[in-house]
Amino acid sequence: MRCSVRGVGPCTPPACRTGEAANPWHAVQFSNCCRFLRTRFTELSGRYDSGVLLVLYQQLDALSLPGITAVVKRYGVCCWNKSANLEVGMGEQTPRYHRIADDLRGQIERGELEPGQQLKTEFELVEQYAASRNTVRLALRRLTDEGLIIAGQGRGSFVRRRLTPAVWDWSVLESRGRHRSASNGDQWASIVAESGRQPRQEVKVSIRRPPADVAQKLRLDPETELTVVRERVRIVDQDPYALADSYFPEELVRGTPLMLPEDVAAPGGVLASIGLVQVRYEDEITVRMPTRTETEKLSLPSATPVAVHSRTGYDKDDRPLRVMITILPGDRHVIRYDVAAD
Secondary structure (H helix, E strand, C coil): CCEEECCCEEECHHHHHHCCCCCHHHHHHHHHHHHHHHHHHHHHHHHCCHHHHHHHHHHHHCCCCHHHHHHHHHHHHHHHHHHCCEEEECCEEEEHHHHHHHHHHHHHHCCCCCCCCECCCHHHHHHHHCCCHHHHHHHHHHHHHCCCEEEECCCEEEECCCCCCEEEECCCCCCHHHCCCCCCCCHHHHHHHHCCCCEEEEEEEEEECCCHHHHHHHCCCCCCCCEEEEEEEEEECCEEEEEEEEEEEHHHHCCCHHHCCCCCCCCCCHHHHCCCCCCEEEEEEEEECCCHHHHHHHCCCCCCCEEEEEEEEECCCCCEEEEEEEEEECCCEEEECCCCCC
16 A cells, blocks of 8 residues: 655655655655645645644544654644634633634623624624634634524524523422412413513323333333323413423323313312312422424524423322423523421
């Protein structure tokens, strides 16, 4: 096998692998190869974005020829730093795109760039900061990952609009004593309405086999038993705020209002109104990134984590009556607890 570098000509693998030569001809070829690489990296650093350099560096480094790799690393890294506009300080390197992101972040925090306002175009930012387009894109990506801006498809970047958080006291969440009237809907809708905001729920009802984790909590056989599933998109002031899916053993709620594909409510809860009283709850809370479906239903900007609240309700005989799984986006909810310390 023979290897070659464009513009230099072929050299034998043994010479490249060792960085030494088996004969004088190999020594000349290796020297020419190194000289060519130094020249090309220097030229590229002045003509291309750092992304192009990185690809070239990775391709050459993948050859696994230590003699050549040493030259690639020495000169490639220097040119990479130059192209990426790194500011070298005492013992540290501050990427140029960090400084651009810091400046834009400051404008957002000071209110100079308001929620919903469009940022300058990439071209305008390139001119303003005298930076490459790739460097500007890295800065914008950093702000997107921090949840400060959102990118509109083909429309540029915008300062992310902040939703007013919904505040929940989970110490008394679903307490029957706090839900004595159904005039404003279920307890969730009542709490939202009491805060002076407008609640609404989009409801879908189906009968299907439960997922394995839900079946386990309801003590059902996922292969043979069915659940009634109420899927709700919970909307506050026209914005989707949460997803809430409730699973009921089908044999318990057959023929009840819980089968209706609409928003239903009763004082103290619909289950209690049909004689299925929940006397205790068991909660589990996890935090993760949303699925694609959750992102679409909740209109979530990128980099928005969600809390998953799973609640299982039991009757006085410790029989599970319901599993409710609520998806709560982290940018629009505040959860509070009042816990006794005795």
